[in-house]
Amino acid sequence: MAAASASFSPLANIINKPSEWSNDVRAAVIIALSVVVFSAVLLRPSYDGKVYDLGGIPILTVWSFFTKRYDFIREQFKNSGGKTFRFRVLQHRVIAFNGEQSRKVYFNEAGFSMSEGYRILMGGAPELKDAHVQSSVTDADIEDGFIKRLLLLLRRDRITDTLPTLLDDMHTRMTEWGTEGKINPFSQLVFQMTIRMATCKELAEDRKAMNDLAKHYWALEKSATPVSLLLPWFPGPAKRAKEKSTVALYNLFNSFVERRRNATVPSSDPIDLFIAQGDSNDTIIGVPCWTLLFLGSNPVWKKKVVDELKALVANHTDTLSSEPLHKRLAAIPLNAWEEQLPTIDLAIRETLRITATGSTLRRNMHKDVTVDGVTVKRGDFLTYQLADVHLNPEIYKDPMQFDPSRFLEGREEDRKETFAFIGWGVGRHPCAGMKIAKLEIKLILALILLGYEYELVDGSGKYPKQLPTPDRNDIQQARPLGEPCYMKFKKVAE
Numbered sequence: 245m246a247a248a249s250a251s252f253s254p255l256a257n258i259i260n261k262p263s264e265w266s267n268d269v270r271a272a273v274i275i276a277l278s279v280v281v282f283s284a285v286l287l288r289p290s291y292d293g294k295v296y297d298l299g300g301i302p303i304l305t306v307w308s309f310f311t312k313r314y315d316f317i318r319e320q321f322k323n324s325g326g327k328t329f330r331f332r333v334l335q336h337r338v339i340a341f342n343g344e345q346s347r348k349v350y351f352n353e354a355g356f357s358m359s360e361g362y363r364i365l366m367g368g369a370p371e372l373k374d375a376h377v378q379s380s381v382t383d384a385d386i387e388d389g390f391i392k393r394l395l396l397l398l399r400r401d402r403i404t405d406t407l408p409t410l411l412d413d414m415h416t417r418m419t420e421w422g423t424e425g426k427i428n429p430f431s432q433l434v435f436q437m438t439i440r441m442a443t444c445k446e447l448a449e450d451r452k453a454m455n456d457l458a459k460h461y462w463a464l465e466k467s468a469t470p471v472s473l474l475l476p477w478f479p480g481p482a483k484r485a486k487e488k489s490t491v492a493l494y495n496l497f498n499s500f501v502e503r504r505r506n507a508t509v510p511s512s513d514p515i516d517l518f519i520a521q522g523d524s525n526d527t528i529i530g531v532p533c534w535t536l537l538f539l540g541s542n543p544v545w546k547k548k549v550v551d552e553l554k555a556l557v558a559n560h561t562d563t564l565s566s567e568p569l570h571k572r573l574a575a576i577p578l579n580a581w582e583e584q585l586p587t588i589d590l591a592i593r594e595t596l597r598i599t600a601t602g603s604t605l606r607r608n609m610h611k612d613v614t615v616d617g618v619t620v621k622r623g624d625f626l627t628y629q630l631a632d633v634h635l636n637p638e639i640y641k642d643p644m645q646f647d648p649s650r651f652l653e654g655r656e657e658d659r660k661e662t663f664a665f666i667g668w669g670v671g672r673h674p675c676a677g678m679k680i681a682k683l684e685i686k687l688i689l690a691l692i693l694l695g696y697e698y699e700l701v702d703g704s705g706k707y708p709k710q711l712p713t714p715d716r717n718d719i720q721q722a723r724p725l726g727e728p729c730y731m732k733f734k735k736v737a738e
């Protein structure tokens with residue numbers, strides 16, 4: 245079949261009969277061959293005693309940096325014998341570091357900009373120009389003020405006020421599951437929570453708008469393809485998709501801003517203060533799902549976590565109350581959620597250690613800096629993959645094993661090296677949303693672990709032969725790889 249179709253292809257006809265090539269075809273072939281020979285000779289990999297240069301044609305060599313980033317970095321470190329390596333992405337130079345010495349400088353150096361690194365090598369963030377919005381406010385201005393505004397939103401009094409509503413939202417979503425059944429936990433459990441914290445009541449309670457928001461948000465993330473990042477001007481499908489979803493998101497937010505502006509009674513909802521840039525919803529969604537999977541395969545830790553949650557409820561609420569679970573949880577003070585769940589803290593930490601393995605990015609915006617003997621010039625990009633430390637068997641024994649006790653006194657594996665745990669960021673860029681993210685994860689775990697009994701099953705209803713592992717090349721979400729795994733549940737508390 246392939247041979248038959250090839251003989252009808254004009255290209256195959258030309259290739260098969262070199263004697264009939266026109267001068268133009270001959271010239272094209274000679275140029276193409278020259279490029280290949282030139283690249284093979286002049287752009288071949290090299291080592292100057294400090295750093296490996298991957299060489300090669302910039303786009304071709306690094307295609308998998310954009311499509312399979314985790315594998316790319318791992319493979320190149322294998323090729324370089326664990327030494328620092330560098331490569332080109334078009335006109336940019338990127339240096340990949342590993343090891344403790346590099347890590348210390350990478351996360352502490354003031355001139356290494358996190359936002360510049362992600363903006364250029366990651367993409368995916370909406371830009372005002374894509375929505376064709378005329379504004380004197382630049383995207384850089386928005387970013388500068390972002391963390392300040394975020395911290396304003398995440399003030400303790402706001403979180404305390406919103407906590408009961410967050411639980412109501414979750415409860416409403418979970419009621420749709422019924423009293424018994426099977427769910428794939430990797431759904432959009434937490435999206436609404438973050439929207440509630442970051443926008444306004446009207447939006448968080450409008451199911452259609454929420455669904456549209458989720459649709460455009462994921463479309464925007466998908467539009468960060470290698471072509472759209474390497475050639476941002478190229479008018480291909482990814483550029484069109486990015487513009488389309490940016491316009492849709494802008495219009496959607498704008499309609500709610502207008503509603504708030506026209507409202508007679510002002511509210512303390514954040515949308516009255518600012519329109520938040522989309523942030524790490526995807527990460528939060530993944531963490532409780534993975535924790536539930538790990539606990540589902542580890543009865544000892546599951547019991548410890550459930551017992552701890554039961555104790556929290558017993559200590560802070562009326563045990564004889566007939567109120568539904570989410571109302572009772574709402575009565576628990578914020579500081580108790582933060583300080584009285586050490587076992588869950590360990591389980592979350594261990595979940596992040598195993599699942600947070602992606603590449604962080606930076607750009608050197610100031611003077612040249614030497615990192616572990618390698619000069620990082622002004623304008624160079626840098627990358628450090630969290631797997632270098634999180635899955636390092638020299639630091640974490642049996643790194644693929646879910647074992648929260650590795651952090652306990654006496655073992656403290658995360659203290660063996662500087663910055664050995666980076667699940668919430670370290671150095672100059674600790675996660676600004678950690679407190680709210682942890683709270684959301686704990687609320688979800690409490691509602692599920694106290695409200696339901698569950699066991700893990702595969703498609704045929706049996707305990708899975710193999711548990712899924714995170715897709716480490718899935719930069720945004722680390723969704724599970726392998727056979728689908730479900731939670732078979734039964735409701736045990738209203």
Ligand code: HEM
Nearest residue numbers: 523524527528531604667668669672673674675676677681
């Ligand atoms: C489970 C959820 C989350 C995880 C695991 C997480 C993890 C991280 C990590 C590892 C970094 C450092 C990245 C680097 O060094 O390149 C970071 C930074 C950051 N995170 Fe999160 N994050 C989460 C949720 C959130 C949420 C919900 C928000 C906002 C509401 C947020 C806001 C930020 C910001 C603004 C920074 C950059 C801080 C800076 O530039 O100094 N994160 N996060």
